Amino acid sequence: MTENDMAQKSQRSHQISLPQGEVEKAPASTDPVVATGLIAVKDPAYEKPVFRRDASSGIKPFEEIDRDLGNALKETRKVTGLSREAIAELVGLSTPVYGRYERGFSSLTVTRLIHLCEVLNIGPEEMIFSVAPHLYGVSQEEAEERYATFSMVRKLDVDTLKLVRQLLEQVRPSSPASSSESELK
Template sequence: MTTKLESHIADLGLVKTSDPENEKPVYRREGFDGISAFAELDNKVGEALRNCRQAKNLSRAELATLVGLSEQVYGRYERNSSKMHVSRLIHLSEVLGVSPLTMLFSAAPHLWGATEKEADTRFRMMKLLEDLPNDTMSSIVTLLETVSVLQNGTTTPKT
């Protein structure tokens, strides 16, 4: 008999693995290049943060000032010598004017699709949607809900 936990693991395609940062086994979903260690994910988020900062033409010192940190402390996030909390990621996203999805996608694109092409397509779609006016977004949501009903016979709850 399959337990609820075993079923959950199978449904999500999770793999039992280990990570140097965790003494107990963990379950992870394989990425396009295998299972990245947590430190690798952190490095990719730090690199994405640096890229976002540079795209806004801000120095480390300028961004550090905007988020109330010293340049040295902020630099640790880009270099992954300090762990970034979700609340800090949200704050940095606010100050940089970027979606946190931009930074997360760079670390774990496999969360957006089963193949690299599918993940890239979904991410590009999300980036396009972020910049649309509200009226256009409402129309697109209605269209997508209609398509969902036609395909699955289900709809997502309206918020």
């Protein structure tokens, strides 16, 4: 990259601060990652910047997500009436290792999350919504509406589900994506 290219790149970027470190606005580009409006976040847990949405829209640092996911896991376990020891045994872990998940000291893998959802008899969306509602809408209200609707639809029998799908196909927006879906992309 030439000095001129670097100067132009610098002019297209601006910096903001987040609790987890410095953030740099991704330069204007035809790159699909950059075109989504993501910003490079310099997270202390990673050597290289990772791309995420702007924190001003309610995005939590990864460390906070791990902690909140652990709290949600703990609350869900308590609702089921199972002890930490019982859950640990059901998922093939020692109690201290499982406890690290509940305290947010260890990050859950997708496979571990799926296994825990099977054991706790919940859908993964219940855990994910509790820590990342921004994935469900551009505003808190929209996210809550989508999640509540999704939760209701999830419990329907297959015949009712088919009817709901037919209804949704009739009221689907004329554009390929709704306004909020476009904003999320």
